[in-house]
Amino acid sequence: MSTSGATPIIAVEGLVKRFHLRHSMLDSLRGVPPKTHVAIDNVSFSLNRGEILGLAGQSGSGKSTVARCLTRLVTPDSGMINLDGEDIRAVGGASLREARRRMQMIYQDPYTSLNPRMTVGAAILEAGQVHRQPGSEHPQAFVSGLLEQVGLPAGTALRRPRELSGGQRQRVAIARSLAVGPDILIADEAVSALDVSVQVQLLNLFVDLRDQLGLSILFISHQLAVLAEVCDRVAIMNRGRIVEIGTTTDVFTNPQDAYTRELLAAHPDPDPSRRNKEFA
Numbered sequence: 001m002s003t004s005g006a007t008p009i010i011a012v013e014g015l016v017k018r019f020h021l022r023h024s025m026l027d028s029l030r031g032v033p034p035k036t037h038v039a040i041d042n043v044s045f046s047l048n049r050g051e052i053l054g055l056a057g058q059s060g061s062g063k064s065t066v067a068r069c070l071t072r073l074v075t076p077d078s079g080m081i082n083l084d085g086e087d088i089r090a091v092g093g094a095s096l097r098e099a100r101r102r103m104q105m106i107y108q109d110p111y112t113s114l115n116p117r118m119t120v121g122a123a124i125l126e127a128g129q130v131h132r133q134p135g136s137e138h139p140q141a142f143v144s145g146l147l148e149q150v151g152l153p154a155g156t157a158l159r160r161p162r163e164l165s166g167g168q169r170q171r172v173a174i175a176r177s178l179a180v181g182p183d184i185l186i187a188d189e190a191v192s193a194l195d196v197s198v199q200v201q202l203l204n205l206f207v208d209l210r211d212q213l214g215l216s217i218l219f220i221s222h223q224l225a226v227l228a229e230v231c232d233r234v235a236i237m238n239r240g241r242i243v244e245i246g247t248t249t250d251v252f253t254n255p256q257d258a259y260t261r262e263l264l265a266a267h268p269d270p271d272p273s274r275r276n277k278e279f280a
C-alpha cells in the first residue's frame, strides 16, 4: 500500500504551543500572573513524501493544535517546522503564503472552507486563479478536471454547497484544495461526520490522490479503524505529546506505550489486516 520514500517533506522538531487562559479581573488586580495551558509539548515527527501519516489521540490531546501550528493558524512558541528544509515556524509574508498554499487543510465540516453563496465551480476557480495555477485561464476545463479528479460530475460546478450531500461537499472541499496545487493535505477529522459507506469512499479517494498526485497527507482522526484503513504510519498523542510513532501495523498490533494500549482497548478492531470492514 505504501509508496512512501524516507525523505521528509515536513520535519517537526520540539514544537511547543501554550495558550494563555482567561485571567479574571480579580486576579489581574491582585497581580496574579496569567495561567497557561501547554497544548503541545515538545512534539517531533516527520511526514515523508507520498506518505499518509495518521495522528490519533483522544479529544484535547493536541491533534488540531499540531495542524494549526503547521499551517500557522497559530504561531508555535518554540521548535522548528521544516518544510523542504526551510524553517517556517516564524516566517511571514510571501514565504508564509507559499507554505500555506503548499499545505492545504481539509476540515470535518466543509462549510468552514466553502462559501455557501458561491457555486462550486466559482469557488474552485477562484482558488486556482488567486494562486495563478496553470490551466486556471481555461475555467471550464480547469474546474471539470478537478471535479473529475475527486469523483464528481462536471455539472456539480453549477451547484451550491447546500444542494450537495455531506460526502459530495467534502469532495468539493478537496477539489478546491487541489486547485491551488498543494504538496500536502492535512485532513482534520475529514471523514468523521460521514456515514461509514461514505467514509470508505472518501478514504479511497485520499489514497488515490496520494498515489496519483504524490501528495503527502497528515490524517488526523480519533477513529483508529479509519487510520488503520489508510495510514502508512501513525503517531499517538496524549496530553500534548507524541507517545508512540511507527508503522500502522506495528503500532496497532504491537503497541509499546501504555497509553496506546489503553486507547486500543477502548476502540474495537483497528487491526489493519481487517481493512474495509466496519469502522469503530
Ligand SMILES: Nc1ncnc2c1ncn2[C@@H]1O[C@H](COP(=O)(O)OP(=O)(O)OP(=O)(O)O)[C@@H](O)[C@H]1O
Pocket (backbone or CB within 6 Å): 019, 020, 021, 037, 038, 039, 057, 058, 059, 060, 061, 062, 063, 064, 065, 066, 222
Ligand atoms: N485557542 C485556545 N485557547 C485555549 N486553549 C486551547 C485553544 N485551542 C486549543 N486549546 C486547548 O489545547 C488542548 C488541545 O486542543 P486540540 O483542539 O488541539 O485537541 P484535539 O486533540 O484536536 O481535540 P479534538 O479532537 O477535541 O479537537 C485542549 O486542552 C484545548 O482545550
